[in-house]
Amino acid sequence: MNNYDVLIIGAGVVGAAIARELTKYKLSVGVIEKEEDVSSGTTKANSGIVHAGYDAEPGTRKARMNVRGAQLIRELSKTLEFDYRQNGSMVLCFREEGLPALRRLYEKGVENGVEELRIVSGDEARELEPALSEKVVAALVAPTAGIVCPFSMNIAFAENAADNGAEFHFLTEAESVEKTAEGYLVKTNNGDYNAKIVVNAAGLYADEIHNMVSERKLHITPRRGEYVLMDREVGGLVNHTIFQLPDERGKGVLVTPTAHGNLLVGPNAEAVGDKEELETTAAGMADIRSRALESVPNVPYNKIITSFAGLRATEDGHEFVIGECDDAPGFFDAAGIESPGLTSSPAIGEYLAEEIAKKLGAEKKENFISTRKGFTKIAKLPPEERAAMIKERPEYGKIVCRCENISEGEILDAIHRTLGAKSMDGIKRRVRQGMGRCQAGFCTPETIDILARELGISPYEVTKNRPGSELLSKEAE
């Protein structure tokens, strides 16, 4: 039996943000996660955008959380050392008829408290971004928008939460949630958990968890978005995140640099039947590619290094469901977190933690550890510093990932620090090993050896992510 003041279901960016905020209070916090690592659901596959906040309807929860979240991300990226860049965004308008809609975005932004917004002409837009199409007639420029590495942020929140006492339980899936006298009993495949408060941050499955305790049912439809990613060599084609003004076809496809300097194109939006339906499709990839060319005619698709798909947790009401459940006291939802969910995550954490602390009468800690040391990128250090680090620890001098210049020392760090990586994907999301142009072709053999050695397992047990994703032949041993 595991007893906590607060039990959070889900260690995606929202669950981790809530966990971190809760550890500011004198509360025991537990997080259960059905996959083997944090950031394994929607958080691992999305656009990585920190929205400025002009898109959400003023007065809505989405709008408030978006603007507050964007501000928090700017601050926390420094204290928690995750990858964020304030590169600004542009929404492109291709037809005169679209100008009123563009203006409406501007007005919404102003009402939501977004600063420095302005509308520019097509020529001005092309001056800012020479790669833009001739067909752009006007654009909304939002200098406060940014790009973030979503898993870097998730890992930062989770590590900081753990450093402050939160306990994470992986490969632990909630099977039932029942009201008890003291709070809730959550039964999982890994035993029972008791908590005064349960937080539902279960992403795509948040409706199923919610519906276990509430009569007012939620319904989440997974909506898949596909992306193609290009080599860092062409990551400078545009500086801003380039959006398209939504029209009758839908939301439009973006062209953006990523926080690590790659070029990203996508997503489309397609309702799918299965909450694990993460396949990319030929039609989907062809669609995003052709639509992106409307914004940037010369996107160099010959430099594609990978493609992927993510699933949005779209609730029927299209609004964030955040707060204590009316008919289930002590059960707090953070459900239906679709766009601008990533941006909003720290604000959702802040808001819910305050609510929960109030409910429990919890005091703030004096000794909350508010900073976190990020992952040192040895290759990015000045030569003397790099040489000094290698002298102190020779493993920093053995390059394992050739494309991204990641050393064995960094991989060891990724495995051995708080909530360390237990799989290839875990290492990948922490230090970028395998994210380069050869897509782990060169580094896989050595990384299998390192993981087996450091985790004390057979190489045949080394997985890509969860058990079942063994890299070598499962039957061989």
Add this chain to the structure above:
Amino acid sequence: MERHDLVIIGGGPAGLAAAASARRAGIQDILILEREARLGGILNQCIHNGFGLHTFKEELTGPEYSARFIEEVEREHIPYKLNTIVTDVDASRRVSFVNREDGAVTVEAGAIVLAMGCRERPRGALSIPGYRPAGVYTAGTAQKLMNITGFKIGKECVILGSGDIGLIMARRLTLEGAKVKAVAELLPYSGGLKRNIVQCLDDYGIPLLLSHTVTEIHGKERVTGVTISEVDENRRPIPGTETYYSCDTLLLSCGLLPENELSLGAGVPLSRITGGPEVDDSLETGIPGIFACGNVLHVHDLVDFVSEEAGRAGLHAAAFIKGEERKNGSVAAIKTAGGVRYTVPQTVDTVNMEDKVTVRFRVANEYRNKALCLYYDGKPIRRIKKNVLRPGEMEELTLLKSSFRDGPVSEILIALEDQ
């Protein structure tokens, strides 16, 4: 700053042959920089035989072939560093590298030989739709796992791409007890050597599906199967031809890409067609003192030609170091036509060239009953009957210095014409 006369980036067959040749030409101060834990490069994992027919008149395995060159490097005490990755090369021939013992170091080089080899085109660059499970490997990575570390990587396998590596791995997997269900090939012909099709597929009853490709990968955590479809003359999948093959492993042998990230950083001009540096007949790139050879220059089929090419690169690098720069030359550009995709070298100094220069090239398609024609500034010089030409088999043409004695030539044309 530490200085070396010759820095060779890569200790595979190209780097080793270049080093041996430069030493024979009198260069003492050589440094080979190799990223793996041993010299030998990709040959270390090529445990099949067939190497050395031209060089040694013997059929050796990959490690046996590279051992001959490693022995010479050891015998000659040519310095090398292992587990060392070069992180940067600049146009002033400064080379930066990283390893455990030295840390992060930059040295100056009198000359550089680029011998970094090539990498494989990954699934991501092919945009194969589907899930992203474990069990998808490029053929070379699978080969390393199986041959160097001795792992079994899967039980039932499909291979996409009938290039040599895919063919070799079809046999390798079968010999290790896996079932290879099919080799799918996008083109209407195989890209590999004819002898490999016979010895790796036919001999084991493995079907070769020409004009087919993998159109979907199934399996969320580990591969559970692939969908293979036929393609039309434009290489587009034909709807309705989808066939499901259950398997737990997909191997990709879909192209080798010369590994020129360092060359780009140094500002070495690259050919868009080969993906490697543009070189003259001395294998010097557009940056003086930087030479290139082996797979980093263009993808070879036979390591024997790599050794020969690298030997020449080492010789010319040695001449450069000794201050014997070529002067008062006359450079002719080599152009191609009629299905000749590219040549290496791309230019020839017809005054300073060696007596014989081997021009290597590949064709764009399978051709039958053609004539390989050589023209100097439009004047026909030679016509050779070629009954069969394949993209998967590198061809060569020898240019004779004596043929240029009538005066400077600005354009050499190598073209395929009907017989």
